[in-house]
Amino acid sequence: MTQNGKKSHSSSCDGQESSSKAQNKMWGGRFAAGPDALMERINASIDFDKRLYEQDIRGSIAHCRMLAAQNILTDEDAAAIERGLREIREEIAEGRFVFSAALEDIHMNIEARLREKIGDAAGRLHTARSRNDQVATDFKLWVRDTTDRIIAQLGAYQQALLDQAEAHADTVMPGFTHLQAAQPVTFGHHLLAYVEMAGRDRGRFADARRRANSCPLGAAALAGTSFPIDRFATARALGFDEPAANSLDAVSDRDFALEFLSAASICAMHLSRLAEELVIWSSAQFDFVRLSDGFTTGSSIMPQKKNPDAAELIRAKIGRILGAQNALMVVMKGLPLAYGKDMQEDKEALFDAADNLELCILAMTGMIRDLKANEERMHAAAGQGFTTATDLADWLVRVLNMPFRDAHHVTGRLVRLAEEQGCDLQDLTLEQMQAVEERITDEIFTVLGVDNSVASRTSYGGTAPDQVRTQIRRWRERLAEEDAS
């Protein structure tokens, strides 16, 4: 198809023509001919790894300074390289840089441009490193930067949940198990459950980041280098705790990406659960919450509709995020040490997963912030389905000293009676109740209302409004401490 240098496929990179049959400048010495056009297409990563440009230049500047400090590079060459790299950073940031698929990836695009700018000194930057340690370093820096941003976004999401939880510490709603009305809870308490989940998510990201804190730079291709480099200096300059201690591991480790994707998947799963609740709650049949116009859409044919599209999409995004984790795990399994080009497949899915997770967190934060709870509707629903049956049983245990199992049985008979009468438990007469258990007194009615029920759940972490406010206070203090540190 591409014999005789005939190009049947043009580069997909920025619509640029690639010089597919020209010898590669970086390793042309070893090659008589340039790559097939298909080879260029399958090999080039510049379309997506251009996103690493800032981290790539940061890494190169740290490397360059270290080479000069170690007298491996002259100060003049180092100064020229650093100046050139800074200019290139601006060119890319301002969209003036012309990327080339023939130059494969971000590392070689930048180096080739550096040569155009400063001449032969550019060729000295790659002393004592390889693209293998370079890409591992860039990618790790990118994942760390993104992790920091996500941790902050999750903090803002928690704040939005806390604000609503505070406003609804006393708002009673049905709590469900099996999506069957179980016991009354407060809406504030329900929202705090998601604050807890987001707290663990932040912990997972922070934990993964701590382990992603060794620097691969200087591992070179796989075996280290014979140059007297200072890996501690580059690690420090790039904000890592230490240099990675095994050069083979340094270039072939993608645990940091897998851990990021694992934390992202669990986080997306949590967001998906809340999204699902928002979809249910905002339906006409539930009508527990109203979502704002800002996060819903209308129907082109049914004028009454207000669709929770943002929530539905957040519910669905877990698919691609978990998919990314799965994809990278499959890429990595069975890869012999050290670097393999397979590992170039680590980036696209992770970028996509990170972009979508950030979008989900931001959209969910907006939805929670705007959400209006329908308090009357929630309160009315909280009493439906005999949700205070447990309170009744507990009363029998507490006041009549009945074993819980017997109390459960008596309560079950009362529920059946109420069901037969088509009324709620508190609507049964004292006589009706005493027909089932003669020792019941009218004091029973004090525990049967849903407000009484939630107020009584004062155990630590329970749904009582006072407990909810205690937990809100605890979270606010914790978030303030984290902000300060």
Ligand code: ARG
């Ligand atoms: N673009 C490559 C990647 O993302 C960079 C490393 C290439 N190294 C090599 N020896 N071909 O993995």
